[in-house]
Amino acid sequence: xxxxxxxxxxxxxxxxxxxxxxxxxxxxxxxxxxxxxxxxxxxxxxxxxxxxxxxxxxxxxxxxxxxxxxxxxxxxxxxxxxxxxxxxxxxxxxxxxxxxxxxxxxxxxxxxxxxxxxxxxxxxxxxxxxxxxxxxxxxxxxxxxxxxxxxxxxxxxxxxxxxxxxxxxxxxxxxxxxxxxxxxxxxxxxxxxxxxxxxxxxxxxxxxxxxxxxxxxxxxxxxxxxxxxxxxxxxxxxxxxxxxxxxxxxxxxxxxxxxxxxxxxxxxxxxxxxxxxxxxxxxxxxxxxxxxxxxxxxxxxxxxxxxxxxxxxxxxxxxxxxxxxxxxxxxxxxxxxxxxxxxxxxxxxxxxxxxxxxxxxxxxxxxxxxxxxxxxxxxxxxxxxxxxxxxxxx
Numbered sequence: 001x002x003x004x005x006x007x008x009x010x011x012x013x014x015x016x017x018x019x020x021x022x023x024x025x026x027x028x029x030x031x032x033x034x035x036x037x038x039x040x041x042x043x044x045x046x047x048x049x050x051x052x053x054x055x056x057x058x059x060x061x062x063x064x065x066x067x068x069x070x071x072x073x074x075x076x077x078x079x080x081x082x083x084x085x086x087x088x089x090x091x092x093x094x095x096x097x098x099x100x101x102x103x104x105x106x107x108x109x110x111x112x113x114x115x116x117x118x119x120x121x122x123x124x125x126x127x128x129x130x131x132x133x134x135x136x137x138x139x140x141x142x143x144x145x146x147x148x149x150x151x152x153x154x155x156x157x158x159x160x161x162x163x164x165x166x167x168x169x170x171x172x173x174x175x176x177x178x179x180x181x182x183x184x185x186x187x188x189x190x191x192x193x194x195x196x197x198x199x200x201x202x203x204x205x206x207x208x209x210x211x212x213x214x215x216x217x218x219x220x221x222x223x224x225x226x227x228x229x230x231x232x233x234x235x236x237x238x239x240x241x242x243x244x245x246x247x248x249x250x251x252x253x254x255x256x257x258x259x260x261x262x263x264x265x266x267x268x269x270x271x272x273x274x275x276x277x278x279x280x281x282x283x284x285x286x287x288x289x290x291x292x293x294x295x296x297x298x299x300x301x302x303x304x305x306x307x308x309x310x311x312x313x314x315x316x317x318x319x320x321x322x323x324x325x326x327x328x329x330x331x332x333x334x335x336x337x338x339x340x341x342x343x344x345x346x347x348x349x350x351x352x353x354x355x356x357x358x359x360x361x362x363x364x365x366x367x368x369x370x371x372x373x374x375x376x377x378x379x380x381x382x383x384x385x386x387x388x389x390x391x392x393x394x
Contacts, residue, residue: 002026004138004148006126006161008036010103011285011302012154013110017056018310020118027118028146032125032160036111039264040103041182041221041293042067042198042211048333049300050097052307061109066099067214070195074202074360077247079193082202083363100198102219106299125155129164129281136280150319151281154306157269159287165278175229176292176345178268181222181239185256190218190249201250204356206242207349208250220253223268223293223349235265268292270338276331277323284309289334294341294348301337305330 003019005012008031019025045053045062053059072085091098114120128139129151136151153161163169191212193199200209206224213219224242232238236257243250257263271290276283285302292298309326316322350356 001150002028002135002146002148003150003152004136004146005029005152005154007031007153007155007159007285007287008033008107008111008120008122009154009156009285009302010107010110010299011287011306012152013107013114014052014056014303015152015154015284015306015310016118016120017058017110017114018307019313020115022310023314028148029118029120030124030126030140031120031122032141032155034123036104036107036122038104039182039262041180041264042069042100042102042219043106043299045099045101045106045300046094046097047297047300048304049297049302050099052304055307056113056303058109058113061113062099062101062106065105065109066101067211068196069100069198069211072198072200074200074363075248076202079248083360085363087198102213103299110303125160126151126164129161131279134280149280150313152309153281153283153287154285156286157266157271157290159283161281162273162283162287165281166273166275166283172271172273173229174270174272176268176270176294176342177225177227178223178294178345178349179226179231179238180264180266180268180293181235182220182264183258183262184213184217184219185253185258186216187218187252187256188216190252191216193249194218199249201246201248202356202360203246204350204352206246208243208246208253210249210253218253220257225349225351226267229267229269231265231267235260235263238265239263268294270341272338276327277320280319282309282323282326289330291334291337292341292345294345297337301334305334 003025005016008029012029016027016029020027053062069087071087073081074083076082124140124142126138127141130137132147135147135149138146138151153159155161194210194212198211201207209221211219236259239257240254270292271288276288284305289301289305308330312322312326316325347359350359
């Protein structure tokens, strides 16, 4: 069997490794970007993806690339703490099954674990997709053609495969009213100020987070409300406009902000479509299950979804039946996380001072004995215990 996977991100790389190593498939991964992505932000990695990474044998690499985070603190314009969340307590609530890792590093670990037999091609993507007998024919942007038994769209929120096979993007995107950005910069003073803390501005309408990386750089993560889902032509100028009036270390971060091409910038949105597969074409990761950064677990769900898809393909004779089975068992998990995100989105970046005060009170409450475990359970939900069952063909 041969699979073509479009997208060398988290879901695509996880699936490529699983299809080759477990099923023995021939796998080609194509990625329209010219090189692996270096832009991105820190994620809290836990839940079903943690279990899947452990089962895939990649967890030791993730642990090596993870960053120690002692706490998340919300600071006023003078750098004074208004609220905090103890990450060690949170980690204990998850039985230690929590890592803080940069998205590019997570991709790096998955990419380095790939067999040399897996074809990995950058700077090329799908130009045409056609049914071909019991498979699919993919014409690539460089003119080459690949006949495969399965085509997987693992190419993210703005999926080309989804647009070509299922319809234009606007039909499936649910914009949540935010823009987000991330970049890294060098600033020894800021790094010393941050230590092992994840520091966020305690502000309404917009929020910038800063944290130190092991190589001496500082990473910035920003999110702000916007009625317009369109991305700006100049991301750097947009960041100055939105965050220029904030205090503490934000002016230093903006002054060191790199040019727009080196800034990760996107809208905050979810994806929902009636079916995740059509014939021998299937979607995985953010292409079909984006929950948005306000829900958390996006990377975790990407790896876990790829794990479930591969195991369904391994245990189901007909590919089409395996694709339907994958969606039947995995869609409810994604739907649950998307629903939770929409309910909590107003607290991610509070809209008013009253909402800000409520969030501070909630964080103080989370520090009480026993509450941390409850919070960990609510974040993980029923996902971790069910991964093994979901990955076993019905």
